[in-house]
Amino acid sequence: DTAVSQTPKYLVTQMGNDKSIKCEQNLGHDTMYWYKQDSKKFLKIMFSYNNKELIINETVPNRFSPKSPDKAHLNLHINSLELGDSAVYFCASSQGPDSIYEQYFGPGTRLTVT
Amino acid sequence: GDSVTQMEGPVTLSEEAFLTINCTYTATGYPSLFWYVQYPGEGLQLLLKATKADDKGSNKGFEATYRKETTSFHLEKGSVQVSDSAVYFCALSRNSGNTPLVFGKGTRLSVIA
Numbered sequence: 243d244t245a246v247s248q249t250p251k252y253l254v255t256q257m258g259n260d261k262s263i264k265c266e267q268n269l270g271h272d273t274m275y276w277y278k279q280d281s282k283k284f285l286k287i288m289f290s291y292n293n294k295e296l297i298i299n300e301t302v303p304n305r306f307s308p309k310s311p312d313k314a315h316l317n318l319h320i321n322s323l324e325l326g327d328s329a330v331y332f333c334a335s336s337q338g339p340d341s342i343y344e345q346y347f348g349p350g351t352r353l354t355v356t
Numbered sequence: 357g358d359s360v361t362q363m364e365g366p367v368t369l370s371e372e373a374f375l376t377i378n379c380t381y382t383a384t385g386y387p388s389l390f391w392y393v394q395y396p397g398e399g400l401q402l403l404l405k406a407t408k409a410d411d412k413g414s415n416k417g418f419e420a421t422y423r424k425e426t427t428s429f430h431l432e433k434g435s436v437q438v439s440d441s442a443v444y445f446c447a448l449s450r451n452s453g454n455t456p457l458v459f460g461k462g463t464r465l466s467v468i469a
Binding site for chain 2: 275282339
């Protein structure tokens with residue numbers, strides 16, 4: 243069983259389009275995250291939700307909107323896609339928001355904007 | 357703000373060679389420190405961690421010691437294998453509140469037979 247799953251695995255789209263990436267975890271965790279990994283492999287937190295509540299919102303353009311319909315899901319919607327949005331997006335989850343809890347990562351979604 | 361600096365890659369080693377990947381950090385207070393590994397085509401996996409000064413994290417033959425005096429958390433392995441080829445990320449997290457992981461830029465390791 244996959245602990246943290248993301249769909250789609252690959253996403254190729256044109257500038258200006260709107261797209262969503264879905265994430266689901268079956269670990270019973272309370273906290274979920276979205277990270278962005280750029281072309282140089284630099285990995286940075288975007289958002290974090292705990293029990294469906296937004297707890298971390300780093301400096302991310304408001305074209306990016308996370309949505310957590312329940313504790314097991316955290317989706318990422320991106321409006322008006324730009325070339326600079328091309329990256330690998332990782333979802334992760336943990337038991338709680340504190341650093342003592344290990345984060346489990348999904349396999350990533352490679353987004354290419356042309 | 358908090359930051360992590362790790363050595364630039366790629367690092368190429370022969371099988372059974374000794375590995376060191378340097379990592380230093382800047383943070384307020386005493387963060388927890390982590391090494392994550394990303395195998396090709398996969399997400400990140402926690403490799404080891406240390407939560408206080410002088411702690412040593414170890415897993416799968418890898419070790420790292422939390423050195424407060426040098427603000428370092430260098431990753432070492434005595435004898436690498438081809439299967440260790442991956443990207444290694446050093447990261448920190450503050451031990452208070454809802455603090456995210458702050459990652460270094462990653463170091464790609466290639467081990468050749």
